[in-house]
Amino acid sequence: MNRKPGGLTRREQHARTREALLGATIRCLVDHGYAGTTTQRIQDAAGVSRGALLHHFGSKSELLVAAIHHIADIRLHHVDELTTDLDDGPEALEQLVQAIRSAMAGPAFQAAIELWVAARTDRLLRAALLPVEKRLDSALRTLFHHHAGIPDPGAASTAFESLMALVRGLELTRIMRTDQSLADQIVEDWLTTVARLRRG
Incomplete structure (x- = not known):
């Protein structure tokens, strides 16, 4: 060797x-x-x-494409670690939401934001970024549908999309908030709304 x-x-x-x-x-x-x-x-x-x-x-482009895959892998691994022992109990959805919030924070997510913004005007970067983000989205969506307990597929899909928009938006606007507890309250309100869908 x-x-x-x-x-x-x-x-x-x-x-x-x-x-x-x-x-x-x-x-x-x-x-x-x-x-x-x-x-x-x-x-x-x-x-x-x-x-x-x-x-x-x-080239720099080749390095950034590899970084896109690496960042997605980090975020998926992070969610997997936090949801390994998740069951179908009443606390499962809240635990999953916190895992997704955690994946939508920190350096990997901040780096992803930089790449998203650049991909808006960079065709090659966008072509590399979209399938990777779809892979991440699909994995998170599967987890959500398994643990959300929302019987109506359309309502479950809307709840997932609203959650992703919510946690991404909260992280993007973090630097503008002096009271970070407000973000927790917003997520609590979302969970309360989704609880009604679960009962429905």
């Missing part, structure tokens, strides 16, 4: 460098925005050489 210095195989070193570059891309998107995320900044943040970066990603 071909091992590099430090006891890592070539494959392990390759995976570690790729992970470092993707992690650095997320940090740069959060810290500098899409426009300020340059390959030089990513390279510096990852602590790798120019040659190492180009070995993994031949």
